[in-house]
Amino acid sequence: MDARILLVEDDPSIREVTAIGLGAAGFAVTTASDGVEGLERFRADPFDLVLLDVMLPRLDGYEVCRQIRRTSTIPVLMLTARADTMDVVVGLEAGADDYVRKPFEVPELIARVRAALRRAGRLPDETDRLALGPLGIDVAGRSVTRDGVDVPLTRTEFDLLLELVRHHGQVLTRDVLLDRVWGYDYLGDSRLVDVAIQRLRAKIETDPAEPELVLTVRGAGYKAVR
Amino acid sequence: MIRGVRARLTTTIVALVVLTAAVLGIGSYLFVDSRLHGQAVEDASAQARFDLSILAPSRLSASPTKEEVEQLASDFTVRGLQTIIDAGPDRPFTSPGSLAGVLPTLPAGLRDSVDAGQIAYAWVPIQGTPSLVVGGRSGGSGPAIYFVRDESPLQATLDQLRLALGAGAVVLAILALIAARFLARGVLAPVEAAARAAERIERGDLSARVPVTSDDEFGTWADRFNRMAAALDDTIGRLEAAQDQNRRFVADVSHELRTPVSALVAEASILRDHLDALPQAARRAGELVVDDIARLRSLVEELMELSRFDAESEEVQGEPVDLNRLIRDVVAARYRDAVVELPDDRVVIETDPRRLQRILANLLGNAREHAPGALVVVRLRANADWVTITVADRGPGVPPDRLGRIFDRFFMADPSRRGGSGLGLAIAREHAELLGGRLRARNRDGGGLAIELVLPVTGSLHGGDTAETHEDEPEDR
Numbered sequence: 001m002d003a004r005i006l007l008v009e010d011d012p013s014i015r016e017v018t019a020i021g022l023g024a025a026g027f028a029v030t031t032a033s034d035g036v037e038g039l040e041r042f043r044a045d046p047f048d049l050v051l052l053d054v055m056l057p058r059l060d061g062y063e064v065c066r067q068i069r070r071t072s073t074i075p076v077l078m079l080t081a082r083a084d085t086m087d088v089v090v091g092l093e094a095g096a097d098d099y100v101r102k103p104f105e106v107p108e109l110i111a112r113v114r115a116a117l118r119r120a121g122r123l124p125d126e127t128d129r130l131a132l133g134p135l136g137i138d139v140a141g142r143s144v145t146r147d148g149v150d151v152p153l154t155r156t157e158f159d160l161l162l163e164l165v166r167h168h169g170q171v172l173t174r175d176v177l178l179d180r181v182w183g184y185d186y187l188g189d190s191r192l193v194d195v196a197i198q199r200l201r202a203k204i205e206t207d208p209a210e211p212e213l214v215l216t217v218r219g220a221g222y223k224a225v226r
Numbered sequence: 227m228i229r230g231v232r233a234r235l236t237t238t239i240v241a242l243v244v245l246t247a248a249v250l251g252i253g254s255y256l257f258v259d260s261r262l263h264g265q266a267v268e269d270a271s272a273q274a275r276f277d278l279s280i281l282a283p284s285r286l287s288a289s290p291t292k293e294e295v296e297q298l299a300s301d302f303t304v305r306g307l308q309t310i311i312d313a314g315p316d317r318p319f320t321s322p323g324s325l326a327g328v329l330p331t332l333p334a335g336l337r338d339s340v341d342a343g344q345i346a347y348a349w350v351p352i353q354g355t356p357s358l359v360v361g362g363r364s365g366g367s368g369p370a371i372y373f374v375r376d377e378s379p380l381q382a383t384l385d386q387l388r389l390a391l392g393a394g395a396v397v398l399a400i401l402a403l404i405a406a407r408f409l410a411r412g413v414l415a416p417v418e419a420a421a422r423a424a425e426r427i428e429r430g431d432l433s434a435r436v437p438v439t440s441d442d443e444f445g446t447w448a449d450r451f452n453r454m455a456a457a458l459d460d461t462i463g464r465l466e467a468a469q470d471q472n473r474r475f476v477a478d479v480s481h482e483l484r485t486p487v488s489a490l491v492a493e494a495s496i497l498r499d500h501l502d503a504l505p506q507a508a509r510r511a512g513e514l515v516v517d518d519i520a521r522l523r524s525l526v527e528e529l530m531e532l533s534r535f536d537a538e539s540e541e542v543q544g545e546p547v548d549l550n551r552l553i554r555d556v557v558a559a560r561y562r563d564a565v566v567e568l569p570d571d572r573v574v575i576e577t578d579p580r581r582l583q584r585i586l587a588n589l590l591g592n593a594r595e596h597a598p599g600a601l602v603v604v605r606l607r608a609n610a611d612w613v614t615i616t617v618a619d620r621g622p623g624v625p626p627d628r629l630g631r632i633f634d635r636f637f638m639a640d641p642s643r644r645g646g647s648g649l650g651l652a653i654a655r656e657h658a659e660l661l662g663g664r665l666r667a668r669n670r671d672g673g674g675l676a677i678e679l680v681l682p683v684t685g686s687l688h689g690g691d692t693a694e695t696h697e698d699e700p701e702d703r
Contacts, residue, residue, distance in 0.1 A: 013486070021492065102488040103484075103488035103491035104488070105492065219548065
């Protein structure tokens with residue numbers, strides 16, 4: 001594997017050891033020690049994935065993520081010291097695909113990086129169009145319309161919607177969604193799913209407080225209904 | 227207690243009033259009684275002295291005839307006096323005649339004094355009428371003459387006086403009772419206010435104060451009470467501030483430790499994969515570094531978790547949780563060898579599954595640490611109001627005197643043992659309290675420790691609807 005990774009982390013020890021671990025796993029790693037430098041490096045060279053610490057000098061990780069998202073759909077993983085729901089929400093709102101909680105073990109980080117890369121590189125296995133109520137989903141073009149109007153979704157939101165629509169009428173548990181959308185084959189943090197579902201609803205539902213397309217099944221998970 | 231004091235105060239006041247009234251009433255009665263009787267005796271004596279020394283000797287000869295006696299008696303009768311004239315043995319003359327036979331019934335003392343030539347009197351009831359009898363000898367040595375005066379009006383006056391005084395005393399007692407109750411209530415009002423204030427302080431409201439309404443002893447006392455409450459408030463405020471500072475310090479320290487610990491964890495994870503490549507002399511040290519970094523990591527994470535509890539920023543996110551499933555999952559992930567005993571029926575309660583997982587994981591971690599290799603049983607019991615999840619081991623247990631402290635922070639039943647931070651059970655307890663439940667520990671019959679998590683079955687759902695969705699869940703991963 002020869003994927004190029006941009007690692008933006010201010011703590012020198014964490015930056016160095018993470019770079020060593022990723023390098024040993026076969027990734028080409030470029031490092032930056034603050035938000036501004038990170039953006040400069042990102043604009044200077046092409047990358048396949050960005051690892052972004054939240055607490056960065058000069059420009060915080062959320063802002064760096066927002067700026068990256070203006071021009072790119074590249075997978076972005078946030079490295080966060082806290083895993084409060086607020087952090088997850090802010091990270092996803094900024095356009096991050098996933099977050100890795102500090103402290104992390106390097107093999108765990110590598111697994112998450114590989115899952116994100118797999119997901120990003122996954123070719124659409126169908127070219128047809130799907131529909132859910134007023135929504136039109138162009139699988140190959142990775143775009144969604146509601147009553148003919150474009151609905152901008154992040155990569156994660158699109159994958160989540162696609163997974164629910166493909167199994168419409170069925171309840172998908174949070175664990176199943178974590179597995180299929182985020183590519184985790186271990187017990188992840190299911191709050192990620194809850195927050196992503198809320199973000200998705202805010203974009204596709206008429207009234208996100210009274211969802212009609214993606215429903216919560218208490219004690220079980222979520223399901224899409226036509 | 228206050229009711230007792232009020233009753234005592236009322237009783238005392240009423241008793242004092244009644245006693246005073248009794249002394250005054252009886253005293254004035256006795257005074258009037260003696261004055262009226264004295265006056266009657268004086269009047270009667272003056273009249274008798276005159277009649278015996280002047281009138282009677284002028285009418286009676288040395289040996290009076292019957293006619294003389296009758297004449298004298300009729301003179302007395304004209305003046306409204308009843309008389310008994312003892313003119314010689316067996317010849318008492320009475321006027322009116324109804325007094326016949328009275329003479330022998332007169333007190334002997336009176337008759338002796340009269341016979342001795344003195345003027346004497348006695349109060350005697352005669353034929354049912356209270357009477358004053360005054361007697362003396364005519365001219366000092368003549369026949370004995372007794373004047374009988376009907377004193378029933380005097381007696382009636384005294385009777386009326388007694389009645390009036392008695393009624394007055396009763397009225398006074400009732401008035402005193404009413405007044406005393408008001409008085410007692412007024413006097414005790416500050417005490418009751420203080421009792422209410424003390425009650426509020428007992429409930430933790432240290433802002434409670436007693437109104438200072440007077441300059442008397444109660445006022446002074448209320449002021450003292452208020453100063454005490456203020457001092458208490460101040461002291462507790464300072465203690466809380468110190469505790470807050472302490473907690474902030476712990477939060478800050480654990481937060482600051484987080485970055486170096488993150489670096490260490492990442493470094494150790496790489497080191498662990500290359501332990502075999504280390505020279506023999508360094509390998510064991512490398513292993514210990516990896517283990518100790520893991521310990522340090524969990525200690526810092528647990529401290530941060532406790533700091534979040536202390537900051538009271540924790541939220542409970544409730545949802546229906548299938549306990550059977552949750553327990554099986556946690557045991558499978560944390561302690562595969564534990565024996566799980568579940569009821570046949572699915573138990574579903576409304577609770578926060580993440581916190582419950584954390585509690586169970588910590589209880590299992592505690593069992594693993596303190597009863598290594600021993601049989602561990604996880605049991606679920608449920609009734610209408612409570613569910614109880616028990617994690618029981620067959621380890622050494624905890625000495626009974628230390629059993630109550632095992633949920634304290636940094637408490638170690640066996641400090642010589644290496645491994646745990648001493649925070650796992652404290653964290654479990656914090657989570658349990660957030661879920662509205664509690665943790666209890668006891669030593670088992672036959673050895674070992676059992677820790678029970680008791681959770682309320684609030685907003686519980688019947689297994690039905692969720693059970694179906696679980697069954698329909700796609701598992702084709």
